[in-house]
Amino acid sequence: MARLDYFAPGVYIEEIDRGSRPIEGVSTAVAGFVGFTEDVRGGAELYKPMLVTTWTQYLNYFARPNSDGFTDFNAYLPFSVYGYFMNGGGRCWVTSIGTQLPGAPRPATPEPATLRINSRGNRPALRFTLRPEQASGGLVNLVIIDGSPRALPEGTEGEAPPNTGEYFTIQIRRGDELLEQYENLTMNREPAAQIATYALAALRNSMYVSVEDITQSGQPLARRPVNGQYELAPPIVAAPPDRFSQNLEGVRDDRTGVRGIFEVDEITMLACPDVMRAYQEQILNLDQVHGIIELMISMCEGSASGDIPNPPNRMVVLDAPPDAVKPQQVVEWLNRFNRRSMFAALYYPWIKVPNPRDRGNPILVPPCGHVMGVWARTDETRGVYKAPANEVPRGVIGLGYETNFREQELLNPLGINCIRSFPNRGIRIWGARTLVEPDKTEWRYISVRRLISYIEKSLELGTQWVVFEPNDQDLWARVTRTVSNFLERIWREGALFGASPAQAFYVKCDEELNPPETRILGRLYIEVGVCPVRPAEFVVFRISQWNGIEDSE
Known part of the structure; x- marks a missing residue:
């Protein structure tokens, strides 16, 4: 740092930091799960999120000693977390909403702790x-x-x-x-x-x-x-059914339930698989299920708009209700729910996985956990800009419904992502769309939404050093260089479209954006435009006959 005073004659050496500071990309593959577990122990607390990095660690927190981690009442959360890790997921946060279904009969003589x-x-x-x-x-x-x-x-x-x-x-x-x-x-x-x-x-x-x-x-x-x-710890008592919806929603200040897991900043994708388990047991009706889904979507949207002070880089992975088995039933349900958002993605149908509590026989479970594992795997192997589709979900042995091409023609334009079985190619995720309104084509694809969120969050965290710096041309140049270097790096990785950086993005930070009246208010504006790559959803070959003579003359 330069000195501001010199008193004795001599030669002085000063180090001056004039370079730009590199921006590191944020993690895009951290999941959040809310649902039932077999137990809550090892430092985990009921209704509060707990960081889990491996399936073994999940067993330490949410399974009984020497147990497989699944439940006798077939809760969906253990299947979802297991599928998440199997498909390449890393860190996730888990919130347990109980170890029994609400209203489960209490034993006459409770087992001592x-x-x-x-x-x-x-x-x-x-x-x-x-x-x-x-x-x-x-x-x-x-x-x-x-x-x-x-x-x-x-x-x-x-x-x-x-x-x-x-x-x-x-x-x-x-x-x-x-x-x-x-x-x-x-x-x-x-x-x-x-x-x-x-x-x-x-x-x-x-x-x-x-x-x-x-x-x-x-x-x-x-x-x-x-x-x-x-x-x-004393045995956990099942919550009464009339309080379940309230406990599931939780309280933000107490860091409980759905609202509480949104307070974990690093989470980028969320699911609540057991909302459908509660619906199956008639603990929640369909309107209450819609209320929980709406809460999750609204909190993602509120974060992006600045209404809710949470990171604006999250998406909710939704499951269709278990009684919406056929394509037309899913369409009817989605029309009844009547909610669209670029921060939500819906996958259909439910998937069959082995059930350890039933000698390995298949059980139908919501696909959200396996899908989020595929998202994480794609982020790690290709990048967040790659659509998490045409990928094989590991651990899946069948589907709840075999969707054909004509049926997907009905579902895909509505933003319903199909999981399909193909001859000689296995089961694959065959959709990459958000639930955005059909006319908002710029936010149609999951990869585009997540890429922009990745860029926004990375720029936010990577430019914290700018705060309180002198707001002058030197700062504008340094900010422009810092942001441009980051965007050029992800362009070279294939995330942005264009033959050159100038075609792929632009960064503007000058006096036109920051006139004196803006600087007096202590504000610095930087304008960034990017051209994200979009998945080749429809591959069209145009074929015609050619005689080999006409063009040669």
């Missing part, structure tokens, strides 16, 4: 049970850390007892609050009282948990429980 902790030899060591009177207070955390034998009382002669490694400490916490702590514990059932206390004897009077010793045999060191933090 129990937790088994293994020993260092990976065998059962201790079983903790949450006392019934504490269930209403929510989960507690059990923390097991290294301990030590008791120190000899002051004035006692002799050597201090050696620390053999068998000693440990147990803390019982709720959030950041330490409820109880037990030190100098051992699995030795008959320890010397002045050295340590048997774990069961120490916790006998705990107000929060009861504990059992489930070890078989072995030395105390081998039977000692493994260090770690463990959750002991």
